[in-house]
Amino acid sequence: MNPTGQPAVYILASQRHGTLYIGVTSNLIQRSWVHREEIIEGFSQRYGTHLLVYFELHATMQAAITREKQIKKWHRAWKVRLIEAENPNWDDLWPAITGESSGG
Known part of the structure; x- marks a missing residue:
């Protein structure tokens, strides 16, 4: 799987069963990072x-x-x-798309 440069729909959450954000991007890793780091003021921040x-x-x-x-x-x-059909525990999928460990 290489989500860089491939169009994607994604859902972000504040926590399990928390606030949801739905977006679309051509670079899932970069866009997820922008949300995580609160680079742009807005909904995620x-x-x-x-x-x-x-x-x-x-x-x-x-x-x-x-x-x-x-x-x-x-x-x-x-x-x-x-x-929940794909991610029943609402795990953060960031490590899966970046290859990082879940701790960092």
């Missing part, structure tokens, strides 16, 4: 959505944007089910 709990890679940016819009319209319970 305000609500602490730093945990990457779900992502999907797509072949095209248009496909990713379409999927992001679809998920954003969903009821919260559907979003939670989507996350």
Whole structure:
């Protein structure tokens, strides 16, 4: 898996069952880092959505944007089910996409 340069839809959370942020990007590692480090003022900084709990890679940016819009319209319970189907413990997936250990 190489999420750099591949369109992706992602969900960040403040904690398990916490505040959710849904976004789309062409560079999942860079975009996740920007959220984690609060480089840009905004939603993630305000609500602490730093945990990457779900992502999907797509072949095209248009496909990713379409999927992001679809998920954003969903009821919260559907979003939670989507996350928990792939990540039942709401683990931070940052180490999985970067190869870093979960401790750092």
